[in-house]
Amino acid sequence: MGATTTEIRTPESLRPRKTTQRAQQFDQRDGKLHLNEIPIPSPKPNELLVKMACASLCHSDVMMFEPNDQGLILGQNPVTLGHEGTGFVVEAGSGTTGFQPGDKVGFLPAMDCCYECYQCKNVHNLYCKTGKVNMAGFGCNGYFQEYAIVDARAAMVLPESLDVYASAPLFCAGVTAFHGVEDAQLEPGQWAAIIGCGGLGHLAIAYAKAMGLKVIGIDVVDSQLEEARDQGADHVFNSMTDKDYVDKIKEITGGGVDAAINYTASKKAYDGCPAIIRPGAGKLVVVGIPLQPLTLNALDIAMGRFKIIGSNNGTNHNMRPCIEFSAKHEIKPHLTFFQLEELPKMIEMMHEGKARGRLGVRFD
Structure with missing residues (x-):
């Protein structure tokens, strides 16, 4: 876990001492990262200029370096x-x-949308009726820089008990993990399988346990399964090395889990989900986005073998419940800190499955 701090930064100490800053930028022309010196921006109406405390790495960032057909577009x-x-x-x-x-804040990456239409409030800012949304880190500059612009409507002051440095992963991984579990609409005592116990999944396990669920963690990396145990998983299985894990899960749960919540970017992991879901009563919750489209058996869906639910990565309208729940239940990400120049190393670790929990750059 990241170390906590009660540091208070005065407004004067936060102000830039120069007009430029270091930023880790992806260049489509060579497909590589470059540590560039770029201007420090100024906030426009409804925007905040933020001195970054921590920016943490998400798998969506790593997808920049991979071919994909899921609509990842740079602006x-x-x-x-x-x-x-x-x-x-x-x-x-x-x-x-x-x-x-001086306020300590967390924020989500949507920029330039209206935040008030039906899509912004109930679906996702990506589908804003104005068609003008940008996502920080993709359509406009993101957070692996010393100073960043965020939309105030997608930001919130942190609860006093949350550490500003250690809480960065809550503002994507946390919100995504929380709503993946909550959207499954399970009752205390029911079984949830968390597929993928890394950056998202380890938080999902903590949220599921705090909600009173019984949890099975599934992964193909033993270090991730160790993290799952640390977060309170009742059982863990390596689906690659344990050839009998499906039968074991059925025996433990009396027929299958009530929800299989998939946080991985693996199509193979999705292919394996139906086998562990309780027939007629279970749900497959789609959170992770593989490089390839999913393949599902239409007969299973038509005959009601299981239901499919989508759970997105959150909007400003459902951000606060996750953050307040995290503070109330003292849920903290497992976060390892690096320096800005080490971002390539962080990406390599995540790409190779060597990261336990979340990796983040701390700005002092």
């Missing part, structure tokens, strides 16, 4: 990576209310 080139972070308010743009310089 500028080069673009600063990172869409998961926390920091200190430096300056608020005109029309912004509820924030003061």
Whole structure:
């Protein structure tokens, strides 16, 4: 777990001492990261200039370096990576209310959308009726830089008990993990299988246990399964090395889990989910996004063998319940800190499955 801190930053200490900053930027022309010196931006109306405390790495960032057919589009080139972070308010743009310089804040990456249409409130900002949404780290500069612009409407002041450095993963991984479990709509005592026990899954296990569920962690990396145990999983299985894991899960649960919640980017992991779901009563919750489209048996769906539910990575309208739940139940990410220049190493570790929990850059 990341170390906690009660550090208070004064507004004056947060202000930039120069007009440029270091930023880790992805360049489509060579498909590589470059540590560039770029201008420090100024906030426009409804925006905050934030001194970054921590930016943590998400698998979606790593997808930049992989071929994919899931609609991952960059809006500028080069673009600063990172869409998961926390920091200190430096300056608020005109029309912004509820924030003061020095406030410790977390935020989600949507920019330029209206935040008020049906899609923004009930689906996702990606589908804003204005068609103008940008996502930090993809369509516009993200958080692996010293100062970042965030939309105040997608930000919140952190609860006092949450550490500004250690809480960065909550603002993507946490919100995603929380709603993946909550959207399954299980009752205390029911069985949830968490598929993928890494950056998202280890938090999902903690949330599921706090909600009173019985949890089975499934992964192909033993270190991730160790993290699953640490987070309170009742049982764990390596689906690659344990050839009998399906039968064991059916025996433990009396026929199958009530929900299989998949946080992986593995199509093979999705292919294996139906076998462990309780027939007629179970659900497959789709959270992780593989490089390839999913293949499902239409007969299983039509005949009601299981139901399929989608659970997205959160909006400003469902961010606060996750953060407040995390504070109330003292749920903290397993976070390892690095320096900004070490981002390539972080990406390599995640790509090779060597990361336990979440990896983040700490800005001091």
